[in-house]
Amino acid sequence: MRNDGVSLIELLVVVSIVGLLIIAMGFSYEGWMGNYRLESQTKDLYLDLADARSNAMLHKRVHWVVLEDQQYTIYEDTTPAPDGDGVLNIAADTQVVPTPPTPGKRYEHGFRLQGLGAAALPQTITFDTRGLMDWVPAGLDIRFWFISPPDSLGRDRDPDFDCIVIERSKIWMGEYDQTNLVCERR
Numbered sequence: 001m002r003n004d005g006v007s008l009i010e011l012l013v014v015v016s017i018v019g020l021l022i023i024a025m026g027f028s029y030e031g032w033m034g035n036y037r038l039e040s041q042t043k044d045l046y047l048d049l050a051d052a053r054s055n056a057m058l059h060k061r062v063h064w065v066v067l068e069d070q071q072y073t074i075y076e077d078t079t080p081a082p083d084g085d086g087v088l089n090i091a092a093d094t095q096v097v098p099t100p101p102t103p104g105k106r107y108e109h110g111f112r113l114q115g116l117g118a119a120a121l122p123q124t125i126t127f128d129t130r131g132l133m134d135w136v137p138a139g140l141d142i143r144f145w146f147i148s149p150p151d152s153l154g155r156d157r158d159p160d161f162d163c164i165v166i167e168r169s170k171i172w173m174g175e176y177d178q179t180n181l182v183c184e185r186r
Contacts (some may be wrong), residue, residue, distance in 0.1 A: 037109045037161040038148050042161045046173050048146045054129040063127040064088045069112045071104030116143035143183050145176040
């Protein structure tokens with residue numbers, strides 16, 4: 001028997017194994033990208049909330065974040081000049097995020113924000129000059145989580161971060177537990 005090279009059958013076996021591995025990796029990549037996008041959206045909202053809070057303290061002006069199910073907008077209290085009056089006037093106060101004339105920063109990839117418990121949307125969160133947060137109706141905290149469309153195979157996403165909890169003095173991210181209906185801190 002001669003050992004001159006690879007037979008056609010051996011080549012077909014190797015090509016079919018490589019093809020199966022590529023297909024399996026493609027499905028894994030799609031799931032990973034979906035989780036990454038959901039976590040990225042959660043972190044983006046978290047950073048914008050933290051930025052509004054720090055700007056309220058830095059500029060000594062009240063800031064508001066208006067959360068809606070498909071977008072959010074951040075305003076700085078500038079009316080009347082120079083330091084505002086502590087009352088949100090959407091027509092006159094300065095829109096910070098997104099940059100005008102865009103009406104609101106939309107959530108990407110078809111994600112929607114949903115309130116948990118008493119947190120109904122739209123929700124306006126007030127950041128005072130000391131960095132404390134307030135909302136109506138008043139409560140211990142308000143909780144939101146991102147609803148994502150299932151992947152192409154109909155599977156739900158399982159990201160590490162997909163919910164945000166806003167307390168009077170802090171904001172944190174977590175993973176929403178759909179069984180117990182709670183946002184678990186990560």
